[in-house]
Amino acid sequence: MPRLSPLPTPAEADVEAWVAEHLGHLALEGRDGVRAGAMAGGQSAADAALAALDVTGYSASRSTVRPVARQGATRMSPYVRHGLLTLPAMWQAVAGAGSRDRDRYRDELLWQEYARHLYARTGTRMQQPLRHDPARGQQVDVDPWATDMACIATTHAELVEDGWLVNQTRMWMSSHWTVRHGRDWREGEDEFFRHLLDGSRAANRLGWQWTVGAGTGRPYGFSRWQVQKRAPGLCTKCPLRNACPIEDWPDATAGPRVEGADLGAGPTPGGPAEVESSGEPDTVWLTAESLGDDDPALAAHPDLPVVFVFDEPLLRRLRLSGKRLVFLAQSLADLADRRPVEVRLGAVADELSGRRLAGTYAPVPGWQRLAPRVDLVRTHPWPWLVRPTSAPLSSFSAWRKSVRW
Ligand SMILES: Cc1cc2nc3c(=O)[nH]c(=O)nc-3n(C[C@H](O)[C@H](O)[C@H](O)COP(=O)(O)OP(=O)(O)OC[C@H]3O[C@@H](n4cnc5c(N)ncnc54)[C@H](O)[C@@H]3O)c2cc1C
Numbered sequence: 001m002p003r004l005s006p007l008p009t010p011a012e013a014d015v016e017a018w019v020a021e022h023l024g025h026l027a028l029e030g031r032d033g034v035r036a037g038a039m040a041g042g043q044s045a046a047d048a049a050l051a052a053l054d055v056t057g058y059s060a061s062r063s064t065v066r067p068v069a070r071q072g073a074t075r076m077s078p079y080v081r082h083g084l085l086t087l088p089a090m091w092q093a094v095a096g097a098g099s100r101d102r103d104r105y106r107d108e109l110l111w112q113e114y115a116r117h118l119y120a121r122t123g124t125r126m127q128q129p130l131r132h133d134p135a136r137g138q139q140v141d142v143d144p145w146a147t148d149m150a151c152i153a154t155t156h157a158e159l160v161e162d163g164w165l166v167n168q169t170r171m172w173m174s175s176h177w178t179v180r181h182g183r184d185w186r187e188g189e190d191e192f193f194r195h196l197l198d199g200s201r202a203a204n205r206l207g208w209q210w211t212v213g214a215g216t217g218r219p220y221g222f223s224r225w226q227v228q229k230r231a232p233g234l235c236t237k238c239p240l241r242n243a244c245p246i247e248d249w250p251d252a253t254a255g256p257r258v259e260g261a262d263l264g265a266g267p268t269p270g271g272p273a274e275v276e277s278s279g280e281p282d283t284v285w286l287t288a289e290s291l292g293d294d295d296p297a298l299a300a301h302p303d304l305p306v307v308f309v310f311d312e313p314l315l316r317r318l319r320l321s322g323k324r325l326v327f328l329a330q331s332l333a334d335l336a337d338r339r340p341v342e343v344r345l346g347a348v349a350d351e352l353s354g355r356r357l358a359g360t361y362a363p364v365p366g367w368q369r370l371a372p373r374v375d376l377v378r379t380h381p382w383p384w385l386v387r388p389t390s391a392p393l394s395s396f397s398a399w400r401k402s403v404r405w
Pocket residue numbers: 062072073074075076077078080081108109111112113115165166167168170171174192196198199200201203204205206207208211
């Protein structure tokens with residue numbers, strides 16, 4: 001049943017306290033442990049990041065880990081993840097960059113798009129190996145991330161405190177977890193998902209599948225060599241520098257081919273291409289997939305109030321870090337400066353009962369589950385960079401070749 005009243009709308013000045021009070025019982029760290037991560041949520045923060053976006057040197061420095069000042073990573077992913085910046089907008093934003101950096105950057109945006117297509121096609125089956133059994137080293141009972149090794153300890157601290165990692169250290173951690181230490185990749189993926197401000201099942205599962213060899217049959221091996229190349233300072237100050245446990249490559253190889261989800265030629269659901277309407281909406285329903293001012297349903301109905309529901313049963317199950325909840329609440333607080341925003345907590349269908357909603361299709365299983373259970377009278381198309389077709393999704397390069405502009 002719906003609660004009698006919505007939560008108070010969060011205000012920018014005290015978002016952490018708001019999350020602790022209203023959502024703290026759902027947070028991984030509990031009420032007293034709620035803290036913001038490294039990036040602030042909200043359209044204003046996303047716009048500022050976009051205005052400062054400069055991809056000069058990106059292709060050469062994208063994989064740099066240390067020194068931090070030399071990292072080429074643009075740290076836009078939390079905004080992309082929650083639809084505060086769309087992929088078409090990001091694509092356009094780098095149009096004036098030098099061709100080498102622009103093309104490399106756009107390639108990464110296409111990886112994000114590919115992950116979304118893959119997730120739209122496979123849904124929850126993406127938590128199963130797509131093409132091969134993962135490469136699993138000799139299994140250990142201890143937590144492979146609880147170590148004195150500077151490369152893993154520093155990175156793990158960033159995951160937990162900042163909620164953000166460069167791509168390179170995501171590969172280190174996931175490889176260390178499964179390829180060297182034989183742990184189940186889905187547990188590691190869940191742990192990433194709980195902490196990452198950009199945590200999405202689409203990109204996170206793709207990243208893990210790729211690293212552990214489940215996507216390609218070729219696992220990514222992590223050893224001292226990468227640390228010396230990408231972050232030499234970490235190695236020189238490591239307490240284990242004279243007894244490095246990852247001096248050599250892990251020797252695990254990917255397992256046999258598996259019958260995963262069908263990634264061959266066949267339809268990938270992309271949602272409506274045009275607005276679908278069966279009546280007049282009275283409210284815009286925002287989801288965590290699409291919280292930006294350019295959300296198609298939001299932009300099309302400037303005079304309607306907005307509702308967002310924190311899905312209590314789902315959050316109770318996921319146990320997300322407070323950082324992620326703060327990011328979402330900051331985004332709602334920022335939007336509330338421009339639009340009336342009602343924030344609710346409970347079961348989504350119950351909380352939205354009695355409303356005639358306008359919403360934006362989202363290519364995730366959560367949308368498929370919830371949309372039929374609410375009174376959605378107007379559905380707006382998802383802002384794809386490349387609309388899904390029937391192209392094969394068996395590899396990024398196969399999919400990439402099929403893209404027609
Ligand atoms: C094990 C593992 C888990 C990952 N989990 C996630 C996740 O939960 N959410 C997520 O958005 N990305 C994930 N990635 C992909 C990638 O690491 C991040 O998107 C990237 O590090 C974000 O930093 P950035 O914004 O500085 O990226 P940049 O290098 O500046 O790239 C620009 C944008 O391109 C996209 N992008 C870049 N690389 C990738 C990639 N390999 N796959 C998909 N999109 C990419 C992102 O939207 C990013 O913001 C994961 C990768 C691995 C190996």
